[in-house]
Amino acid sequence: MRILHTSDWHLGRMLEGRSRIEEQIKFIDELCLLVEDEGIDLVLIAGDIFDTVNPPAIAEELFYDALNRLTAGGTRGVVAVAGNHDNPERLCAASPLAVRQGITLYGLPKDVLTPSFPGYSPEGRVVRKAAGQGWVELQIPKCPDPVILTLLPYPSESRLNEVLNSSLDEESLRQDYSKRVQELFALFGQAFRPEAVNLAMSHLFVRGGMQSESERPIQLGSAPTVEVEAMPAGAQYVALGHLHRAQVVKGTLVPTRYSGSPLAYSFSETGYAKSVVLIEAFPGKPVETHEIFLSSGYPLVKWQAKEGLAQVQRWIDEGRDSQAWIDLEVHVTNVINPQDIHSLRRQRERLINIRPVFPETEQITSEARSKLPLDELFRKFYQDKTGGAEPDQELVSMFLSLIDQDKADSKRNVSANLDCIGESAGKEAETA
Incomplete structure (x- = not known):
């Protein structure tokens, strides 16, 4: 039996407000072509099909x-479970x-899953022969042996409708949660039979897995590691x-893998190879797995x-990374003109972030700062806040005029306060 394992499609997800639907359509096209070319009998989708509960x-x-x-x-059989981003x-x-x-x-x-309705046994089509809570048995055309799958959709406490531990101790909660997941797998796995291909699928975080920034936690109730x-x-x-990074889970008794997401969903995944997993399985024998790399994203x-x-403009003119989403860090001495930003984005549609990096400004002590003229002190302040940009003279003059106005207002307030104090003192003397 030839099985394909994929997950974390996150259909509808954006990158910094930019739609990825074009790439997601290309991925689906690539996936469908791949299952045909590889003669796949069963497709497993291990959760987070959508990016939000309301896609x-x-x-x-x-x-x-x-x-x-x-x-x-x-x-061809297709089995999908809900992830933490999906509405079950x-x-x-x-x-x-x-x-x-x-x-x-x-x-x-x-x-609780149910078998196909009585009498449903069409020639050459997938039939759900048996099923129950957390498991299903499928008979797939061209495959002489049945396949039995234990299925555990995203098992947060809220979706299990259980309170596993009332303690606030993180280690205690993690242990009880992991134990409960193990119990569920054991319960569902009672359906396994030696003459069948026996598989398991879930959407969870196994301890030791390598994370990336694109895995945003969405859950009700706690869901620690397993x-x-x-x-x-x-x-x-x-x-x-x-987990969005394709990886083998180490230390398990049976082959366990994350297929990873088909697209890179954050710049923390720069350089990650995206893939799906092909599994060749026979009853009672170790499986063979092959990673198939994707090219649609x-x-x-x-x-x-x-x-x-100037260097950015040169790279754009050269066509560097012409099909990529770009996170730009550019070293400058002054604030970037909005027209320059607009020009860069017009020339390169997938330029996502533009972060200026300014030279480090000179640090001065409090004692030295107190001795600086006001205009020079303002210039230092402005450079600190803008990363080294120089304020124009009009702005400096405006600041100094505000200071002068503030001083004049302060003098008037002091004079008025002295007058009030003198008047009050005179009235008290008369009363006395």
């Missing part, structure tokens, strides 16, 4: 189009229709979602222009 219509449309193409008219009920709303196309959508950890010992020992392969790169705006 835009175009993201939902893309997901349903992907399901329709991946299942190939019900001849919304994800599974189409389940009554999906199951007839060989698609299993599973939202909450304690949901120990490697919690992974189901009876499975031949454990497909995980949640635009790279995220960081530019450091130490020679200033």
Whole structure:
């Protein structure tokens, strides 16, 4: 049986306000072509299909189009679980229709799946032969052996509807949480049989996994890390979602992997290779896994222009990283003119951030500062706040005039206060 493991599509997600839908469409196209070329029998989607619980219509449309193409008219199995960014009920709303196309959508950890309706055994199509809480058995065309999957969607306390530990001690909570996940895997894994291909899938954070900045926590109730010992020992392969960096989970008894996200979703992922995992499985035998790299996403790169705006312009003219999203750090001596910023963005559409880096300004002691003329003191202050930019003379003059006005107001206030004090003292003397 040939299985493909993917996760963390985050359909609808943006990069600093810029739409990624074009790249996500290209990814779906690449994925659908890949499953055809590789003769995939079963596709596993390990959560975070959407980026928010209320995704835009175009993201939902893309997901349903992907399901329709991946299942190939019900001849290929597709199984998806909800991640922490997904709305479990919304994800599974189409389940009554999906199951007839060989698609299993599973939202909450304690949901109960049901077999295909009685008498449903169409020739050459995926059939859900048996199912229950946290597991499903599929018969897939061209595969002589059934596949049994234990499924654990994102298991936060709120989605489990359980309070696992009332203590505020983080270590105690983590231990109880990990133990509960292990118990659920063991319970669901009772469905495993020696004559079947036995797999597990979940969306969680296993201790020791390498994170990136693009994994934004969205949860109700705590969801700490899970120990490697919690992974189901009876499975031949454990497909995980949640971490965006593709990686093997070390220390587990069975092969356990994060497929990672198909696109880089933050500049912390600069240089990450994006991929999916191909698994070849037979009952009772160790699986073979192969990482297949993707090419549909635009790279995220960081530019450091130490020679200033002229260097940036030269890179643009040369066509450097023409298809990339760019995070720009440019060394300058003065504040960048808004017209220059507009010109750069007009020339390079995917220029996301423009961060000026100013030379370090001279630091002066409090004693030395007290001896500086007011205009020079203001210039130092302005340079500190703007990264070394020089204020124009009009601004300096305006500051000095405000100081003079403040001094004049202070003198008038002091004089008025003295008059009031003198008047009060006179009245008290008369009374006495």
